[in-house]
Amino acid sequence: MKRKVAWALAAVMVAVSAAMGGTVPARADVNPYITEGTHHVNGRDWRTTCEPYSQTTRCRTEIKATQVSEVGGRFVVRTGWYFNNLTYLPSSRSLWKKNPLGSTGTFTGADGRTWSTVCDTAETGRNGCRTYAEARVIEPYQVNGVWHYKWVTRSIFNNIVQFTVAPVVKPSAPPVTTASVTLPDAKLRECINVSLRKPITSAIPVKVAATITDLDCTESKVSNLTGLEQFKNLETLYLDFNQISNLAPLRGLSKLQNLSLAGNAISDLRPLGPLTGLLSLDVSDNRIVDASPVRTLTSLELLSLSTNQVRNVAPVTGLIALTFLDLSENDISDVSGLRALTRLEGLSMAFTSVDSLAPLAGMKKLGFLDVTNAQISDVSALTSLTALEALFLDGNSVEDVTDLAGLKKLSMLSLSGNGITDVAPLAKLVNLEWLMLAINDITVVKPLATLPKLHILGLWDNPILDRASLDPLVARGCMVMFDEPDDQDDSWLPGIQAVSQMPARR
Known part of the structure; x- marks a missing residue:
């Protein structure tokens, strides 16, 4: 019989991130919707960037959360920064007269989805509107104690429009820096810039690189990791299904806790030896024969060596903190x-x-x-x-x-x-x-x-x-x-x- 059931971790099931539903922060000293930078509000981490938009300023807010997405036909659990909402800073109500985001009603967007706007309510406050978009999202549900996932259609909070009642105060510009990270791999640079919501060819300042804690470059055609050594504060890094063979640039990323490198061309794990803070490591579907460098990773709780050429399990026998281990499809x-x-x-x-x-x-x-x-x-x-x-x-x-x-x-x-x-x-x-x-x-x-x-x-x-x-x-x-x-x-x-x-x- 064909093997139709992939390895699954029955005890580990997660809910879809609240970020998909547009989380609203509690009252705080900092309003993360309109203040550029990274903030900790209401027990959550928020990240906001602002840019000129027509005759006002538009701020994009992301929230750090755990989310389920579908990659290659599989539902995958990922932790990172996810879109929360857009906020248009105060401008004259007359500027929005012909824009459906500025008046109560329902409309069909250019994408064919149904959008609805409410204004000047208890929810929005006076001189403001909120718009919700119909979207397909992944929702967990439980049957007989077993978690499943399904695609559903929901109305998702998307943006806020604020109208002027006082002079407009634009957010201060970020500090100017000249030193930039050298990234020879154009695809890696593109991935990082996409995560930063910047033009894909933009230079990445060293100071900005130091602020990034989570990076997902899955299926991005990356082959050269040179330059990632400057991202000293990375905690979570996903590089699955690329063309990577050399892990040397990762050697000094001592704050890494979660690293996923499935589906590459890796044979040498020695650069990972110093990363003793790793809690999860996935190097499945590579060319690994010698797994001995993982001996030093004694904090590991999750390890996948699936689909390699490993014959000796001795390197993992001392990893007594492991709760999940995948050795499938090896000559063991x-x-x-x-x-x-x-x-x-x-x-x-x-x-x-x-x-x-x-x-x-x-x-x-x-x-x-x-x-x-x-x-x-x-x-x-x-x-x-x-x-x-x-x-x-x-x-x-x-x-x-x-x-x-x-x-x-x-x-x-x-x-x-x-x-x-x-x-x-x-x-x-x-x-x-x-x-x-x-x-x-x-x-x-x-x-x-x-x-x-x-x-x-x-x-x-x-x-x-x-x-x-x-x-x-x-x-x-x-x-x-x-x-x-x-x-x-x-x-x-x-x-x-x-x-x-x-x-x-x-």
Whole structure:
């Protein structure tokens, strides 16, 4: 069976950032909507830039928040600066007479969306208007304790127009600086300028570089990181899916906590050795053979080495703070050194040559385990892992599932492509909601009819003799699949498939 479920971290789900809904700050000494610079107001960080606009001044405000976005068909959790609203500083009401942003009403914008404006209300105050735009946003929802994401249409706060009641006071100009960062890679310069809302070819002053704490240059065609060494205060850096091979410019970024470099051409991790403050690191889908430089990163809580050429897991065995580890799609067979990682909550060893689960027996906090397409036949070591909620063992040589009967918290279990004949022990897993048993040797499925919470059951490619015994499941709405679903049908996939890469540190 094709592997249709990517590694997901079942315990880590996040809500869409309040920034998408236009957060309104509480009363404070500084009004972040009209004051240039970075401010801490109402427990949140705000960043504002202002520029001339027609006969007034327009200020753009961003808020630092955690947000869910869709990248390459996957929902991805990111922390950074996100748009909050635009504010047009006080100007004569007559200037807005023909502009729908300056009078109460509803209109259709050039983008085809519905916009609505309210003016001079208790919400806007006298001599002011607020405009809301119809937008498609990602919204989390929960079904049976499992988080999902969906696209919805909402009316989102977009801008404020202020009318003059006193002389207009324009914000002071930012200080002039001459020293600029040297960035040979035009695409890197462009990405940074886009994040600063500046023309893409603008020079970036050294003083400005020192103010940047979060940078996302995912899929930006960046190949040369020279110049990033000047961004001394970076805490979060996303450089996924670029053309990067040399990490030397990152060596001195001692404040980095979250670093994502998935999908590049990296083979040498040595420049990351000094970054001992890192909490999360994703170097999946690169060319890494030697992972030994990660030994020094003892603060790491999240680590992905997926889809590389790593054979030796020894470098990670001392990272005892790890809670999530992805070793999938490497040429790994011996994981005995993982015994010390007792804080792990999520572990993937899918598509490896691992043949024993014994080293996992002490991982009492493990809630997610993926050992798809390995060489497992004995699951007795899992009997002590009573915190498990999601377990994937597709494509192994498991025949006896008796040792899984005590894993009462399991809500997701995938055992397709094994040699299972007897499913009676699974009838004790009363919290199961999603169960895959395709491509086995099962003839009797009646024991599964008693599972009270089951709503997805895959049984294709089995010599089943008592299909009718599952009629009660079907009658109460459970999707029972005796035939393999079409490749275009994803309705049977588990809810957690939305989060399919290492989560951002929040």
